[in-house]
Amino acid sequence: MPLNRNTLMRLRTIDACLCRRQRRWTLEDLRTACEDALYEYEGISSISKRTIQRDIELMRSGKLGYNAPIIVMENRYYTYEDPDFSITQLPLSKQDISELSAAMEIIRHYGGFRDMAGQEDILARIQDKIQSSESHRQVVFIDTNNRLKGLDFLSVLYDHIIRKDAIEVIYQSFKARRPTCLFISPYLLKEYNNRWFLVGYNHKKHDIQTIALDRIFKVVRSSRTPYKENTFFEPEQYLDDMVGVTRDIDSSPQEITIRIDSDQAPYVLTKPIHHSQQLIRENNDGSIVIMLNVIPNHELERVILGYGRHIEVVSPPEIRRHIANHVKTSASFYKDADAKA
Incomplete structure (x- = not known):
C-alpha cells in the first residue's frame, strides 16, 4: 500500500510517542505531536482527531504489515501492549x-x-x-555506529537545508555545562569518523559554525530569524581543503611535509591521509616522504598522532613543534612504566 509523505510522518510520530512509555498519551496528545511534526517539516498546521484515529487503525491492521498492538488504557490512554514493539523494528515484507x-x-x-x-x-x-x-545472509559489512545519538535529526536537518529555513537548535557541546539555543542558517551535512555534523551560519556569532548532531537535543524552524544565504564558501571547496569538519572560515591550506617509516608507508600510499597527498620521495630504507596541501585542524592532528612512532612531521616548523609537544606530553605519562610493571 503506497503511503504519502504526510501519512508516513504521522505514523512515525505516533510510533515515537508510544515508544516513550514514561508518558501516557491521549488521542489529543498524539494529534498535537503529529501536528507539531508536520508543521515543522511541511508547514501543515491542522490535523483532526479523526485523521489520527484512522492512522492508529492503519497501524493496527496488516495493510502495511505493522499489526501494531495498540491498546487503550482507562478508556483514554494509548500505548503499545508489547513494551518492546516499534514499527521501525519490523522486518521487511x-x-x-x-x-x-x-x-x-x-x-x-x-x-x-x-x-x-x-x-x-x-x-x-x-x-x-x-x-x-x-x-538471511549478509555479505557486506560497513563500519557504522547504530547507537550514535542524533541520527534522527538527519532527515529533519536535510529538509531545512533544502527549504532554506533558519532554525533554532538546542545544543550542548562537551565543554558546556548546560544546553544553549543556537540560531542557525544550515548549509550542509558532513559525516566524519562515524559522526555527523551540521555546518551553518550562527546568527549570534555572525560566523560559520560546525556542530555535532549527537550533541543536539531539539531542532525547530525559527520564526524569529530570517535565513541567511550562503555567500561565504563553496561547499565542495570548503570540505576538500581539510581532513574532517573543523576549520576557520578564513584559514587557508598549508603545505605539510611528512615522513612515514617503512612499516606504515604501504598503508599511507594505498589509503592517503588527504586527497591532496603527493609522494615526494621514496628512501632506501623503505620510508617515504609525502606532502599534504591541507588546512591544519584537530582532525588532522589526531590522524598524525594515530600513527605514533611511525610518522614524523618534517615541516612547517610550527606544526612540527605542535605535534612534538603532544608526543612529549604523552611520553611523560609513561616515565614510570617499568616501575609500575
Whole structure:
C-alpha cells in the first residue's frame, strides 16, 4: 500500500510517542505531536482527531504489515501492549523487498554517471540489506555506529537545508555545562569518523559554525530569524581543503611535509591521509616522504598522532613543534612504566 509523505510522518510520530512509555498519551496528545511534526517539516498546521484515529487503525491492521498492538488504557490512554514493539523494528515484507529491489535497479542504472561517483559503497550496502532480508545472509559489512545519538535529526536537518529555513537548535557541546539555543542558517551535512555534523551560519556569532548532531537535543524552524544565504564558501571547496569538519572560515591550506617509516608507508600510499597527498620521495630504507596541501585542524592532528612512532612531521616548523609537544606530553605519562610493571 503506497503511503504519502504526510501519512508516513504521522505514523512515525505516533510510533515515537508510544515508544516513550514514561508518558501516557491521549488521542489529543498524539494529534498535537503529529501536528507539531508536520508543521515543522511541511508547514501543515491542522490535523483532526479523526485523521489520527484512522492512522492508529492503519497501524493496527496488516495493510502495511505493522499489526501494531495498540491498546487503550482507562478508556483514554494509548500505548503499545508489547513494551518492546516499534514499527521501525519490523522486518521487511516480501512486497517491500520487491519494491526496494526494483528501486535499486533504477538507482544502479545511474551508477556510472558523474554525480553518482563515490556512492558505490552506499549502493552496495543498501543492496546487501535488501538481499539479506530475503536470504538471511549478509555479505557486506560497513563500519557504522547504530547507537550514535542524533541520527534522527538527519532527515529533519536535510529538509531545512533544502527549504532554506533558519532554525533554532538546542545544543550542548562537551565543554558546556548546560544546553544553549543556537540560531542557525544550515548549509550542509558532513559525516566524519562515524559522526555527523551540521555546518551553518550562527546568527549570534555572525560566523560559520560546525556542530555535532549527537550533541543536539531539539531542532525547530525559527520564526524569529530570517535565513541567511550562503555567500561565504563553496561547499565542495570548503570540505576538500581539510581532513574532517573543523576549520576557520578564513584559514587557508598549508603545505605539510611528512615522513612515514617503512612499516606504515604501504598503508599511507594505498589509503592517503588527504586527497591532496603527493609522494615526494621514496628512501632506501623503505620510508617515504609525502606532502599534504591541507588546512591544519584537530582532525588532522589526531590522524598524525594515530600513527605514533611511525610518522614524523618534517615541516612547517610550527606544526612540527605542535605535534612534538603532544608526543612529549604523552611520553611523560609513561616515565614510570617499568616501575609500575
